[in-house]
Amino acid sequence: MNTADTELVMGILNNNGYDFAKDVQSADVVFLNTCSIRENAEQRIYGRLGNLKILKEKNPQMVVGILGCMAERLKKNLIEERKLVDIIVGPDEYRRLPELMDVVYGGGKGIGVKLSRTETYDDIIPYREEGLQAWISVMRGCDKFCTYCVVPFTRGRERSRSLESIVKEVEHLSAKGFREVTLLGQNVNSYDDNGNDFADLLAAVASVDTGIRVRYMTSHPQDFSDKLLYTIAAHENLCNYIHLPVQSGSNRILELMNRTYTVEHYLTIIEKAKKIIPGVSFSTDIISGFPTETLEDHLMTLELMEKVKYDGAFMFKYSPREGTKAYRMGDDVPEEVKSKRLQQIIELQHRHSLELNSELIGKTEKVLVEGFSKKSDKFFAARTDSNKIVVIPIQDGIVEGDYVEVRIDRVTSGTLFGEVTSVFDKYKSSAV
Numbered sequence: 001m002n003t004a005d006t007e008l009v010m011g012i013l014n015n016n017g018y019d020f021a022k023d024v025q026s027a028d029v030v031f032l033n034t035c036s037i038r039e040n041a042e043q044r045i046y047g048r049l050g051n052l053k054i055l056k057e058k059n060p061q062m063v064v065g066i067l068g069c070m071a072e073r074l075k076k077n078l079i080e081e082r083k084l085v086d087i088i089v090g091p092d093e094y095r096r097l098p099e100l101m102d103v104v105y106g107g108g109k110g111i112g113v114k115l116s117r118t119e120t121y122d123d124i125i126p127y128r129e130e131g132l133q134a135w136i137s138v139m140r141g142c143d144k145f146c147t148y149c150v151v152p153f154t155r156g157r158e159r160s161r162s163l164e165s166i167v168k169e170v171e172h173l174s175a176k177g178f179r180e181v182t183l184l185g186q187n188v189n190s191y192d193d194n195g196n197d198f199a200d201l202l203a204a205v206a207s208v209d210t211g212i213r214v215r216y217m218t219s220h221p222q223d224f225s226d227k228l229l230y231t232i233a234a235h236e237n238l239c240n241y242i243h244l245p246v247q248s249g250s251n252r253i254l255e256l257m258n259r260t261y262t263v264e265h266y267l268t269i270i271e272k273a274k275k276i277i278p279g280v281s282f283s284t285d286i287i288s289g290f291p292t293e294t295l296e297d298h299l300m301t302l303e304l305m306e307k308v309k310y311d312g313a314f315m316f317k318y319s320p321r322e323g324t325k326a327y328r329m330g331d332d333v334p335e336e337v338k339s340k341r342l343q344q345i346i347e348l349q350h351r352h353s354l355e356l357n358s359e360l361i362g363k364t365e366k367v368l369v370e371g372f373s374k375k376s377d378k379f380f381a382a383r384t385d386s387n388k389i390v391v392i393p394i395q396d397g398i399v400e401g402d403y404v405e406v407r408i409d410r411v412t413s414g415t416l417f418g419e420v421t422s423v424f425d426k427y428k429s430s431a432v
């Protein structure tokens with residue numbers, strides 16, 4: 001989401017005559033786009049500001065700005081506390097950046113931290129490098145108010161972009177040769193553009209160009225509709241892959257988190273998805289050490305993981321965020337207990353990833369060739385529908401951006417290795 005927002009900011013600045021510096025040393029203006037989701041994300045920014053301070057001492061004219069959630073959360077404090085910061089702009093005021101830059105050049109401090117109920121930046125074309133994959137924000141904000149989460153406070157109320165403007169953006173990306181788009185929102189299932197829901201949006205986006213594979217994140221289990229599952233099943237270029245954060249396997253903790261679903265309801269969605277979308281795979285987010293979490297609650301999370309068997313998971317230690325409801329519940333799970341539980345969750349996930357990957361040996365997967373593999377330029381790295389990397393030998397007739405079919409020969413928990421069996425031009429879209 002921050003990558004998408006950064007491209008938006010780059011679009012706004014570029015339209016106003018700003019160009020991009022090659023590196024931070026040669027820049028007149030440096031913006032850090034920030035995340036407040038967990039304490040360590042914020043700590044990293046303080047680290048970066050420390051480095052910028054040294055640069056600014058050498059070049060006092062350099063303007064330093066903080067964008068995004070930290071700007072919203074810490075507001076003017078950041079400017080007062082850190083004299084180094086000249087400009088501070090929250091997620092809904094990026095349009096004002098050029099004007100706020102003028103304030104800074106006039107000797108003042110540029111501050112824009114108001115949240116909006118309507119801003120979706122519908123009309124702004126993000127500045128993107130040439131490439132194969134693009135992020136597209138389809139919604140902003142969140143109204144769910146999970147008790148641990150800072151997002152509703154830093155990114156404001158939920159609002160959807162118009163379907164028409166999203167489809168136009170995908171058409172534009174198609175014309176530029178992009179081959180994959182990921183639609184982004186904190187809770188895409190509550191997308192609503194004058195009666196068009198998220199399934200309608202996905203169907204419209206998938207129909208723009210069957211040579212573009214479509215991903216999305218994130219789905220909230222509460223609002224997941226059957227219509228969405230049938231839509232995914234009906235379009236070959238919609239990935240058979242659902243990121244469905246569960247957070248915990250204990251109903252007591254889910255209630256304290258205000259997640260508004262139970263483990264039983266969650267498992268019903270998984271079962272339905274498996275029936276409606278053959279070969280579907282899942283990934284999730286899990287938080288360990290939420291306030292009052294007992295060993296029993298933790299074991300329920302491991303049990304749920306055993307039941308679902310996720311292809312992948314983002315796993316976090318609970319991080320108290322000031323202003324949230326959970327903050328007032330205390331942070332009573334000791335750090336070493338949190339770490340130990342997280343470690344067990346990570347180990348179990350690795351075991352499941354390896355198990356699921358091993359089941360793919362001998363099978364074929366349709367993948368997008370993304371470029372050279374990280375370790376060797378004799379191999380390409382390609383990506384499956386389920387977001388796994390497959391390493392394939394380079395061969396004549398195959399280039400970056402091709403969709404190819406590969407046979408999987410060997411796997412680890414994190415990577416697949418295979419051989420190309422055929423090359424496709426486009427995904428065939430099947431009839432609904």
Ligand code: SAH
Nearest residue numbers: 148149186218245285286287316317318319
């Ligand atoms: N809107 C999405 C994702 C939000 S942030 C959703 O609801 O699924 C991504 C993930 O960060 C969350 O799913 C959650 O697992 C994690 N997260 C959010 N706040 C956190 C906190 N205070 N401590 C630890 N992890 C947190």
Ligand code: SF4
Nearest residue numbers: 142144145146149151
């Ligand atoms: Fe945060 Fe919950 Fe909204 Fe996700 S759905 S952004 S976790 S409040």
